[in-house]
Amino acid sequence: GDSVTQMEGPVTLSEEAFLTINCTYTATGYPSLFWYVQYPGEGLQLLLKATKADDKGSNKGFEATYRKETTSFHLEKGSVQVSDSAVYFCALLNAGGTSYGKLTFGQGTILTVHP
């Protein structure tokens, strides 16, 4: 079945540092890929997405490129802020068959940014 693997956390950075959170996936067909962010005590918010190979999703300074050859969707940000502290989830959506609409999540990566 489909699966998503994220780099283990937690990740602790100083403000303005470069961020990479690795995400790789296993799926049949052509899934869409997502990054969601969860702030403390809240639900998930869509951060960015990519629906086909070589697409780059971007939002709020975060970027991720859908790499089919390496089955990866790594999240990057050039300069993190304290307000970026949250849990980040990589996810895929396989639109085919009985899995329609079901997201498969990675385990989440806790990011803490210090001033």
Next chain:
Amino acid sequence: GAVVSQHPSRVICKSGTSVKIECRSLDFQATTMFWYRQFPKQSLMLMATSNEGSKATYEQGVEKDKFLINHASLTLSTLTVTSAHPEDSSFYICSITGYADTQYFGPGTRLTVL
């Protein structure tokens, strides 16, 4: 994107009682809604898919008699935790599939069973 609300945001109940959690799609007609459970510092676990006008589809290992789901309209799905016990304490999150196959999540409901 679509806006999803949940009510209540927090609930504390005694063991053995039932608790109802509402999930509303405020600006999108959702024929399908999803219910997730999240334990502290863990990922989301899909519990069931709620289908408007028909029975919910439960994931393996989820007790359908304990977690009752009703999806009576295109904008409302409810999850009732029956005879709740402390092990049911968790963060429950719903979502809908909105525009361009993107899922939009509610803010979650924190259930604490004493």
